[in-house]
Amino acid sequence: MMSMSLADLRVFCSAARQPTLGAAALELHVTPSAVSKALRRLEGAVGAPLFDRAGKQLLLNDSGRLLLARARPLLALAEQARHDVMGARGAIDARIAGPALLLWRHAAALASALDAYPQASLRLQPAFEDAALAALARGDCHAALVTQEAIAQRGGDWPASWQCTALGSMRMRLAAGRSHALAHGVPAAAACVPCSLDEVLRHVFASPTHSLLCGEERGRHADGWHGTAGRTIRYWSDDVQLLLAYVQSGRALAYLPDFAVRAHDLLGVEVADAVDCSEQVLLVWDGALAGQWLRAVAEQLLIAPI
Known part of the structure; x- marks a missing residue:
């Protein structure tokens, strides 16, 4: 019987993720021909078809799903062993998934954490929290950026x-531009301005319709602003x-993360008696499959200020 190669397993995992050979x-x-040949070799090695083919589409069958569950940890362990042996000389393809907002927040820190690996590349994969955790479970990324709330909901x-x-x-934080009416008379060096709720509600807002973290449709509540009554x-x-x-x-006005307010030199609007809203951010990774580079990145992010 033919033996399975790691290269063919990698092709198989990619084909399982994608809708077509192309x-x-x-x-x-x-080339699509190279993918097709690798899949035929692998099917010959396991002695069974792995896909049901419908036109150009590839649909995993029961045998394919069973092999996929075994292939992902095998490939992860092989990748971990290669990176651990090569150290900083290794060509790491670091893949981090998470909501675009959290990727933006941590993009610079992630890049800095990989400075010790000059051959590394960094792929930031936008995905809402549940999708990012699902990608981690499938082995499609090395780590996921999510909030504590997303983890709590999984139970x-x-x-x-x-x-x-x-x-x-x-x-x-509630934010206003430097040219907004609430900013009139506020010194240019000021970072915030105190306002009453009545003052704030005289002005219009900009808001998402879906949560920027989980993607859930929440309408007027999507930005997390407490006390939406009376807001236009x-x-x-x-x-x-x-x-x-x-x-x-x-x-x-808009209710935005503090790092975005600082990055764009916006004015924080401090509303009297407002309920403070904050999200705890976490990097989630698989300790059983993580190489030394990922552990080093996690440690670096732990001490990097945001």
């Missing part, structure tokens, strides 16, 4: 080998950069 070939930077559905690195809290939301967008543009132009 898509798998594009991901792997090879006991949590692999024993998964570990969490706490990355601090992300506070939400004129501008709606699930793109945080567009929300920031409305605020920077002075057109609207």
Whole structure:
């Protein structure tokens, strides 16, 4: 019987993720013919078809699903062994999944944490929290950036080998642009302005319709602002950069993460008696499959200020 190769297993895992041979070939930077040959070799080695083929589509059958569950940890262990042996000389393809907001928050720290590995590349994969954790479970990423709330909602559905690195809290703040009416008379060097709720509610807001973290549709409650009654939301967008543009132009107020407020030199609006809202951010990774480079990255992120 033919033996299985790690190279063919990698092709198989890519084909299992992608809808067609062409898509798998594009991901792997090879030809569709090379993907097809690798899959035939693998099916010959295991002695069974792994896909049901419908036109150009590849659909995993029972044998394929069984092999996929075994292949992912095998490939992860092989990758871990190679990286541990080669150390900083290894060509690491670091893949981190999470909501775009959290990837933005930690992008610079992740890049700095990989400075010790000059041959490394960093792929930031935007995905809402549940999708990011699912990608980690499938082996499609090395780690996921999520909030504590996302983990709490999973309850006991949590692999024993998964570990969490706490990355601090992300506070939400009401923000105004420097040209907004609430900023009139405020010194240019000021970081915030105190206001009453009545003052704030005289102005329009910009808000997403879906949570920027979990992707759930929440309408007027999507940004997490407490006490939405009486608020006029004129501008709606699930793109945080567009929300920031409305605020920077002075057109609207928005409830945004503190790091985004600082990064765009916005004015924090401190509302009397407002309930403080913050999210605890975590890096989730599989301790049973993590190489030394990922452990080093997690440790570096733990001490990196945000």
